[in-house]
């Protein structure tokens with residue numbers, strides 16, 4: 001396929017055969033910038049790259065492999081000649097433009113929640129269910145960040161011991177609410193330290209030195225908020241366990257870009273912490289951080305910038321005398337494995353034979 005006139009083509013020496021023409025939708029956002037970084041740092045084959053955002057950002061410049069790229073305003077013609085479209089501009093934009101991209105011949109990897117529960121759209125964490133990619137019909141959904149960060153380590157345990165029930169609490173970073181929320185955390189913390197008043201603009205509540213229930217709306221019928229419901233539904237889909245009982249409380253904490261999750265997991269049979277630790281040590285995408293002597297366990301600051309999910313505090317659940325339950329604590333970079341990296345890993349399965 002030849003690039004259309006809007007594409008900024010690269011030096012052919014930098015591209016590989018069959019390298020796709022790529023577009024990033026939402027390129028100026030917190031995830032969009034990391035998509036660009038992941039394509040570059042993972043040496044993803046790229047024939048040309050188009051950066052798309054709202055008209056507000058048209059003309060902004062980014063550098064990719066030593067070349068300057070200019071952001072264009074997204075419109076219906078943006079996908080002519082595009083082979084791979086990485087979407088991260090919210091579900092409204094995905095619902096409107098992903099079908100247009102598919103019609104133009106692109107494979108869409110969508111970071112939004114728009115298609116995640118559509119049974120015809122695979123919901124993929126490559127370490128867990130890469131096989132689902134094959135059945136795609138143009139769109140592949142990138143799961144919710146908490147669902148990704150939890151299922152990467154849980155899959156290793158599920159495969160061997162079969163999970164029967166999960167009870168979880170999340171400690172979610174600002175990045176999940178976008179670049180403006182990250183900026184609000186920085187600005188409100190600076191104001192707090194200077195003793196100045198700060199009126200929240202993005203979050204509903206003061207963010208500096210505070211935490212609060214996830215900002216998505218609570219369904220009065222269930223008492224669960226939108227994020228909690230997404231995590232439950234998506235974990236079931238990813239683990240291919242449609243009836244799996246899952247309960248989670250999602251909390252926003254004043255951390256910039258890595259989520260942590262406390263997990264208590266019941267299995268079909270007894271499992272020791274030692275056996276679970278050994279499985280996690282061999283699991284792809286997991287790094288065990290479980291130094292009891294030094295009280296050193298997964299932390300957001302150490303997960304930041306890492307592709308792996310950190311897992312530790314692996315211990316028996318003392319509330320279950322059967323020996324079938326364990327508790328653990330995990331942390332992962334929300335913008336990388338929770339979003340951009342997972343999306344690029346999906347694309348690698350398609351475009352990097």
Ligand code: A2P
Pocket residue numbers: 025026027028029030031032052053054055056057058074088089090093177178179180
């Ligand atoms: P823009 O920066 O021009 O608003 P975040 O999740 O960090 O808030 O980023 C959201 C991303 O989605 C940004 O790149 C933003 O672009 C983009 N975006 C939001 N609304 C639209 C839209 N209607 N059309 C195209 N891109 C959009």
